[in-house]
Amino acid sequence: MEAVWRGKWALVTGASAGIGVALAEELVLGGTNLVLTARRKDRLEALARRLSPTYKIQTEILPADLTDPSAPEKIFAFTHDKGIEIDLLINNAGFGKYGEFPGVEKQRLLEMVQVNCAAVVHLTHLFLQGMMARRRGDILILASTASFQAVPYISTYAATKAFDLLFAEGLAEEMKPYGIRVCALCPGSTESEFHTVAGQAKFIHRAETAQKVARTGLRALAAGKSYVISGLGNYLGAHGERLVPRRFVTRTAARMFKPKAK
Numbered sequence: 001m002e003a004v005w006r007g008k009w010a011l012v013t014g015a016s017a018g019i020g021v022a023l024a025e026e027l028v029l030g031g032t033n034l035v036l037t038a039r040r041k042d043r044l045e046a047l048a049r050r051l052s053p054t055y056k057i058q059t060e061i062l063p064a065d066l067t068d069p070s071a072p073e074k075i076f077a078f079t080h081d082k083g084i085e086i087d088l089l090i091n092n093a094g095f096g097k098y099g100e101f102p103g104v105e106k107q108r109l110l111e112m113v114q115v116n117c118a119a120v121v122h123l124t125h126l127f128l129q130g131m132m133a134r135r136r137g138d139i140l141i142l143a144s145t146a147s148f149q150a151v152p153y154i155s156t157y158a159a160t161k162a163f164d165l166l167f168a169e170g171l172a173e174e175m176k177p178y179g180i181r182v183c184a185l186c187p188g189s190t191e192s193e194f195h196t197v198a199g200q201a202k203f204i205h206r207a208e209t210a211q212k213v214a215r216t217g218l219r220a221l222a223a224g225k226s227y228v229i230s231g232l233g234n235y236l237g238a239h240g241e242r243l244v245p246r247r248f249v250t251r252t253a254a255r256m257f258k259p260k261a262k
Contacts, residue, residue, distance in 0.1 A: 003030035003031055004030060004218075004222045005027060005030060005031075005032040005087060005088050005138075006030055006031035006032065007031060007032075007033070008032060008033065008085075008087040008088065009032070009033045009034070009035060009058075009079075009084050009085060009086050009087060009088070010027050010032050010033070010034055010035070010086070010087070010088035010089075010090060011034075011035040011037070011075070011079065011086045011088070011089050011090065011127070012024050012027075012034060012035070012036055012037070012090045012092055013037050013038070013066065013075075013090065013091055013092050013093035013119075013123070014037075014038055014092040014093030014094065014142075015034075015036035015037060015038045015044060015047065015092070016036075016038035016039065016040045016043035016044055016047070017038075017040075017043065018190065018191075018210050019092060019142065019187065019190060019210045019213055019214055020038065020090075020092045020093070021047060021210065022209075022210035022211045022213065022214035023090055023092060023140075023214040023217070023218070024036060024047060024051065025051070025211070025214070026211070026214045026215055026218055027088075027218070028051050028054075028055040028057050029055070031055070031056075031057060032057065032088070033057050033058040033059070034048075034051070034057065034058075034059045034060070035059075035060045035061075035062065035078075035079055035084060035086070036048060036059060036060070036061045036062070037061070037062045037063070037064045037075055037093075038063070038064070038093065039063060039064070039065045040063070041061070041063040044061040044062075044063060045061060047061075048060075048061050060078075060079075060082065060084070062074075062075060062078045066093050066114070066115045066119040067111040067114055067115055069114065069118065069119075069122075071119065072119055072122035072123045072126060073122075073126070075123065076123070076126040076127065085130060085134070086127050086130070086131075086137075087131070087136065087137050087138065088137070088138045088139075088140070089123065089124065089127045089137070089138070089139045089140070090139075090140045090142075091119075091120045091123060091124065091139070091140070091141045091142060091164075092140075092142045093115055093119065093142075094112075094115055094116045094142055094160070094161075095112060095115060095116070095157075096112065096154050096156075096157035097109065097112060097154070097156070097157065098153055098154055098257075099153060099259065100153060100259065101155055101156070104156075109156050112156055112157060112160060113156065113160055116157070116160035116161065116163070116164065117160050117163050117164070120141060120164060120167065121167065124139060124141075124171070127139075128175075128180070131175075131178070131180050132175075132178050132180065135178055135179045135180075136179050136180065137179075137180045137181075138180065138181045138182075138183075138221055138222075139168075139171070139175075139180070139181070139182045139183070140182075140183055140184075140185055140217055140218070140221050141164050141167065141168040141182070141183070141184050141185070142164065142184075142185050142187075142217075143161045143162075143164040143165040143168065143184040143185060143186045143227070144157075144158075144161040144164075144186055144187060144188075145186050145187065145188040145229060145234045145237065145238050146158040146161045146162075147161040147162045147164065147165035147184070147186055148162075148165075148186075148238040148239075148241060149238075149241055149246070149249050149250065149253065150246075150249075150250045150253070151250075151253050151257065152250065152253055152254035152257055152258070153254070153257040153258065153259065154257065161186075164184060165184045165186065165227060167184075168182050168183060168184035168226065168227060169184060169226045169227055172226035173226070181221055181222075181224050182226065183217065183220050183221040183225055183226060183227060183228060184226065184227040184228075185213070185216070185217030185220070185221075185227075185228055185230065186227060186228065186229045186230065186234070186238070187208065187213040187216075187217075187229075187230045187231075187234070188206075188207075188208065188229075188230065188231055188233075188234035188237075189206060189207040189208070190207055190208050190209070190210055190213050190230075191207045191208070191209050191210055206231075206233065208230060208231050212230065213230045216228055216230040217230070
């Protein structure tokens with residue numbers, strides 16, 4: 001990754017696996033210092049040990065669970081107490097859950113909304129204050145190709161990612177006068193733990209590497225784009241849906257994702 005954020009600090013949520021790790025790896029190539037946060041302390045420590053000595057950058061880790069509504073304030077306080085100015089906020093943390101809506105645990109669905117939406121808004125609001133005062137800063141928000149349509153059997157997840165996309169696009173226009181760039185990164189199937197955790201590993205097709213997705217997102221953000229879809233096939237698929245009735249798209253997705261009868 002080009003040295004857009006050399007010597008600056010980036011905060012990456014969900015930094016213990018998948019695209020989060022790939023984003024951290026891309027950033028250190030350009031000399032960016034990192035605050036890494038996720039639930040799993042051991043993974044954060046291992047990543048920091050691997051990156052810091054090799055790339056001569058500074059790393060700080062903070063285990064935090066964004067299903068806890070107080071976690072964003074704790075993350076912000078952590079950086080404030082250490083005198084760290086975050087110039088790049090990456091709202092990467094998120095998860096999904098596959099299955100018929102009534103059969104998915106209610107608490108898991110509410111936690112999904114908390115992590116994928118509420119925590120994104122909360123963290124963005126906290127860190128934007130300093131960015132606006134300095135009249136510089138960048139925010140990358142992980143959306144999805146699911147942001148562009150309803151997806152039965154992952155209905156809540158798709159809805160949260162539609163929120164992320166629209167939030168990022170609107171904020172991108174609001175923040176232009178302050179010199180702050182905001183971009184939504186919309187990956188499709190990606191080689192990561194996400195699909196296994198969501199219970200939909202069998203639906204992975206033509207998965208991109210996490211490294212490719214991370215690179216695509218950071219380059220789009222640096223270029224001032226308000227959103228980017230990773231992969232030509234994903235781009236054509238997302239925009240091709242606009243040419244047919246919405247209900248047809250939803251019905252087609254339902255046939256693809258419907259659980260097999262037991």
